[in-house]
Amino acid sequence: MSGHSKWANIKHKKARTDEKKGKEFTKIAKDIVIAVRTGGGSDPEANSRLKLAIQKARAINMPNENINRAIKKGSGDIEGDTFEEIVYEGYAPGGVAVMLEIATDNRNRTASEIRHLFSKYGGNLGENGCVAWMFKRCGVIIINKEKLKMDEEEFLLQALDCGSEDVKDEGDYYELITLPENxxxxxxxxxxxxxxxxxxxxxxxxxNMVEITDEEMALKVIKLVDLLEDHDDVQKAYTNMSINDSVLEKLS
Known part of the structure; x- marks a missing residue:
């Protein structure tokens, strides 16, 4: 769901190599550590941020040993790095806005490396607030239409009854929007x-979306965002890119 743009739906699925799986575990472990330190302690029933992080960890089959170790690092029971949460903002090629959620133990190193990636691949790292106004923090739940056992009207009513603020039809799946705290x-x-x-x-x-109608430009943005997502200190990356349907077909 990272990026949350139309191109993410048809984006090439990377093979889950041991290296990539290890990176996923590292990012989730950081989420857990930060959730314990900032979200209200080591009890997931009293700390919704931690509860969500643990559920995400289990969804990618992260071993319980890793989960428990991250919780203990967050609570200070065992020694661990002190991570700082930062949001970076910038522009990819074509004027596409990029938001990065960062967790780092060395702000200067991370800033230098992220700035280098933006510059190398045709974008630029901006000042705080330069693109944040184009994004809204929300809770998002994805439900695959193939797994529904009811018609659309019944589903929409139930989704709203369960507390969803809005429901978006995204083709093969529904996207349910909630308030973050809900x-x-x-x-x-x-x-x-x-x-x-x-x-x-x-x-x-x-x-506020930026439509990309050129295949080469779309690939440039995707290349940059892929590299940013792969950076060890980037927890999540988002863009406001919307790709023209004809370009989407070529990329898929």
Whole structure:
């Protein structure tokens, strides 16, 4: 769901190599550490941010040993790095806005490396606030249409009854929008009703889109965002890119 743009739906699925899986585990472990330190302690029932992070960890089959170690690092029971949360903003090629959620133990190193990636691949790292106004923090829940056992009208009514603020039809799946603070409650309500959820997370949704009609330009943006997402200190990357349908077909 990272990026949360139209191109993400048809983006080439990377093979889950051991290296990539290791990076996923590292990012989730950081989420858990930060959730414990900032979200209200090591009890997931009293800390919704930690509860969501643990659920995400289990969804990618992260071993319980890793999860418990991250919780202990967050609570100070065992020694661990002190991560700082930062948001970086910038522009990719074509004027596409980029928002990065960062967790780093060395702000200067991370800033230098992220600035280098932007510059090398045709973008630029901007000042705080330069693109933040184009995004809104929301809870998002993804439900695959193939796993629904009811018609659209019945589903929409149930989704709203469970606390969703809005429901968007995205082709093969529905995207349920919630207030960030209500995400876990809505998620649990849906699960109690028997819905199978693909993903649930708090994300930055773009409100002002930049349409890309050129295949080469789209590939440039995707290349930059891929590299940013792969950076060890980048937890999530978002853009406001919308790709023209004809270009989407070529990329798929």
């Amino acid at each position: 995400l876990m409650e809505v998620k649990e309500n849906l699960e109690k009703e028997g819905f199978i959820l693909e993903e649930a997370d708090i994300v930055l949704l773009p409100e």
